[in-house]
Amino acid sequence: MSNRLINILVPVVSIIVGLLVGAVVMLVSGYDPILGYTALWNGIFGDSYSIGNTIRQITPYILAGLAVAFAFRTGLFNIGVEGQLLMGWLAAAWVGYAVELPRIIHLPLAIIAAAVAGGLWAFLVGFLKARLNVHEVISSIMLNYTALYITNAIIKSLSDGGFKTETVLASATLRAQWLRDLTDNSSLHLGIIIALLMVIVMWFLLEKTTRGYELKAVGFNQNAAEYAGMSVKKNIILAMTISGMFAGLAGAMEALGTFQNASIKAGFTGVGFDGIAVALLGANTPLGVVFGATLFGSLKYGALNMPNAAGIPEEMVSIIIALIIFFVACGYVIRLALSKFGSKKEGK
Amino acid sequence: MSALEILYFIIPSAILYATPLIFTAIGGVFSERAGVVNIGLEGIMVVGAFTGIYVNLEYGPSMGASVIWLAILAALVAGAVFSILLAVAAVSFRADQTVTGVALNMLGGAVTIFLVKLIYQKGQTDIISNPIRRFSMDGIEIWGINWFPLANIPFFGPLLFQNVYSTSILAFAVAIGAWLIIYKTPFGLRLRAVGEHPMAADTMGVNVAKMRYIAVLISGALGGIGGAVYAQTITLDFSASTIAGQGFMAIAALIFGKWNPLGALGAALFFGVAQTLSIAGNQIPVIQDIPAVYLQILPYVLTILALAGFIGKATAPKASGVPYIKGKR
Numbered sequence: 001m002s003n004r005l006i007n008i009l010v011p012v013v014s015i016i017v018g019l020l021v022g023a024v025v026m027l028v029s030g031y032d033p034i035l036g037y038t039a040l041w042n043g044i045f046g047d048s049y050s051i052g053n054t055i056r057q058i059t060p061y062i063l064a065g066l067a068v069a070f071a072f073r074t075g076l077f078n079i080g081v082e083g084q085l086l087m088g089w090l091a092a093a094w095v096g097y098a099v100e101l102p103r104i105i106h107l108p109l110a111i112i113a114a115a116v117a118g119g120l121w122a123f124l125v126g127f128l129k130a131r132l133n134v135h136e137v138i139s140s141i142m143l144n145y146t147a148l149y150i151t152n153a154i155i156k157s158l159s160d161g162g163f164k165t166e167t168v169l170a171s172a173t174l175r176a177q178w179l180r181d182l183t184d185n186s187s188l189h190l191g192i193i194i195a196l197l198m199v200i201v202m203w204f205l206l207e208k209t210t211r212g213y214e215l216k217a218v219g220f221n222q223n224a225a226e227y228a229g230m231s232v233k234k235n236i237i238l239a240m241t242i243s244g245m246f247a248g249l250a251g252a253m254e255a256l257g258t259f260q261n262a263s264i265k266a267g268f269t270g271v272g273f274d275g276i277a278v279a280l281l282g283a284n285t286p287l288g289v290v291f292g293a294t295l296f297g298s299l300k301y302g303a304l305n306m307p308n309a310a311g312i313p314e315e316m317v318s319i320i321i322a323l324i325i326f327f328v329a330c331g332y333v334i335r336l337a338l339s340k341f342g343s344k345k346e347g348k
Numbered sequence: 349m350s351a352l353e354i355l356y357f358i359i360p361s362a363i364l365y366a367t368p369l370i371f372t373a374i375g376g377v378f379s380e381r382a383g384v385v386n387i388g389l390e391g392i393m394v395v396g397a398f399t400g401i402y403v404n405l406e407y408g409p410s411m412g413a414s415v416i417w418l419a420i421l422a423a424l425v426a427g428a429v430f431s432i433l434l435a436v437a438a439v440s441f442r443a444d445q446t447v448t449g450v451a452l453n454m455l456g457g458a459v460t461i462f463l464v465k466l467i468y469q470k471g472q473t474d475i476i477s478n479p480i481r482r483f484s485m486d487g488i489e490i491w492g493i494n495w496f497p498l499a500n501i502p503f504f505g506p507l508l509f510q511n512v513y514s515t516s517i518l519a520f521a522v523a524i525g526a527w528l529i530i531y532k533t534p535f536g537l538r539l540r541a542v543g544e545h546p547m548a549a550d551t552m553g554v555n556v557a558k559m560r561y562i563a564v565l566i567s568g569a570l571g572g573i574g575g576a577v578y579a580q581t582i583t584l585d586f587s588a589s590t591i592a593g594q595g596f597m598a599i600a601a602l603i604f605g606k607w608n609p610l611g612a613l614g615a616a617l618f619f620g621v622a623q624t625l626s627i628a629g630n631q632i633p634v635i636q637d638i639p640a641v642y643l644q645i646l647p648y649v650l651t652i653l654a655l656a657g658f659i660g661k662a663t664a665p666k667a668s669g670v671p672y673i674k675g676k677r
Contacts, residue, residue, distance in 0.1 A: 029462075134656050135664070141596055145593055145645070145648045153639065267592050273450055273453070313462050313466070319455065321454065322455035325454065326455070328447075329443040329444050329448045329451060332443065
């Protein structure tokens with residue numbers, strides 16, 4: 001079996017095994033797995049309203065996945081997407097309601113503000129790693145909580161003790177009436193176009209530019225990159241910042257599209273951690289991220305239909321997602337099994 | 349409030365908040381010292397908290413106050429069993445440890461809420477009627493003499509021994525025990541060797557995989573205890589928001605404590621003070637002028653500063669996070 005085929009088979013096997021184990025869990029808990037998966041399917045594709053909301057759910061997943069995938073490609077693990085997303089969310093919401101500008105300037109400005117906020121938050125992680133040798137996983141976990149508490153405190157003071165900011169102005173919203181009409185009043189918004197645009201941006205940046213080549217080179221082998229005259233430190237900081245900008249944009253989707261404000265949160269949105277799953281499933285390629293985000297976004301949204309239609313708690317789907325990540329992480333064993341299976345067949 | 353009253357208020361409360369962190373952080377010390385990064389401590393604590401509350405609700409009516417120990421024991425087992433997933437993935441399957449840890453966190457949160465809904469048909473459990481209670485160490489009377497009347501010691505009595513939880517005493521004992529095991533026993537030496545230079549340890553006949561399995565299981569067991577203690581002293585029920593970052597704060601404590609059990613103990617106590625002040629600071633003069641957000645982010649910021657070398661250099665065990673593959677140089 002070729003390497004390429006195995007690379008595609010590992011996630012596919014993981015998804016299938018994840019769904020199978022999910023079915024077993026449902027059976028053991030006394031639920032009907034067929035009823036459960038039918039409810040899940042209908043929750044995703046049942047009608048135009050569901051499809052609209054599913055696409056809306058996929059949007060931040062694409063951007064969070066890009067953030068993690070971009071970092072992975074440059075040899076970094078960005079587990080801090082949660083914090084960068086919250087920063088971007090707040091920045092976009094604030095620019096969205098506090099400034100009055102014509103739509104053609106206002107909307108891009110709010111989106112850029114989110115990217116800058118997310119980028120700056122990730123810049124800290126890159127700087128700490130490049131200059132002070134602090135491992136990015138630990139510093140970004142710590143900065144996740146720091147971001148959670150800081151954004152909550154800022155939202156509280158912006159809203160005079162309330163729990164959410166004002167609604168973003170019509171000139172900064174990502175919502176579009178024609179999209180809502182098309183999908184039976186779902187909360188689908190224009191963000192999906194930005195997300196897909198960013199998929200192309202990441203592909204172009206990594207595959208077609210000198211800077212992208214340098215970033216990847218540093219990720220592959222720091223010493224070789226250094227020897228070839230590239231600045232490892234500069235590239236680490238840049239890679240982390242770009243990754244954080246994708247994460248910030250994911251926050252903008254929530255602020256300007258789905259929620260139209262920023263609100264105080266008791267915990268993380270989960271989008272950032274799911275972004276790790278999306279990137280892994282998509283083998284850290286831009287196109288793969290679209291597939292991973294489509295799968296996990298659909299599952300997450302479709303799950304909401306499971307309690308009503310089948311009486312199964314929606315956490316069932318989170319269990320399945322966690323299992324899929326677990327299996328993808330254990331790819332070494334799946335690879336081993338697949339290659340043994342493949343060589344046996346060839347032998348015959 | 350006078351300065352003394354403030355101290356009598358802050359210190360017992362800080363120990364209360366620090367106790368679950370101490371257990372979990374020391375669990376983390378074991379696994380990281382053996383070379384396995386355990387990002388999954390949060391998920392393990394969630395599993396421990398759920399198990400503790402479930403056992404307490406189930407057997408509390410028949411067992412009374414002593415049910416807390418059964419609950420903690422059950423959480424210990426549940427945490428260890430749950431951590432087998434990490435051990436198998438990280439040690440045997442050479443999986444990325446951070447990714448596996450993230451999966452463990454997701455799985456722990458999802459499975460427990462799934463079970464709560466399955467068992468109780470609602471999103472959270474009832475409040476337990478047998479929480480872990482405070483007691484005063486008034487001493488034991490043997491032969492007509494009162495031995496160890498620690499609560500009567502001036503100043504330190506009210507500060508440390510009048511409002512004490514048995515689990516806090518256990519946490520201190522575990523910290524000291526862990527220090528003795530890691531630094532003073534052959535087992536501890538092997539554990540550290542496996543985390544610093546697994547190939548050298550392997551050459552000397554230490555079974556790297558076995559050591560790492562044991563270390564991860566210990567971290568799971570202690571993380572489970574941490575979760576059960578937190579749920580039975582602070583939240584008293586179980587819901588999706590019961591464990592909200594305590595596992596990650598325990599990771600912060602073990603790093604701030606420089607991968608040393610006693611350091612982790614000190615860091616956890618310090619974070620306990622910060623948590624107390626951020627929750628109850630509005631009752632204390634001076635502190636009430638500081639916005640709570642500064643106290644909330646303090647543990648995390650300090651950890652970054654410690655790693656950056658501003659507060660003494662914290663260096664991780666060398667082979668931490670790297671799967672060991674025999675014969676690979």
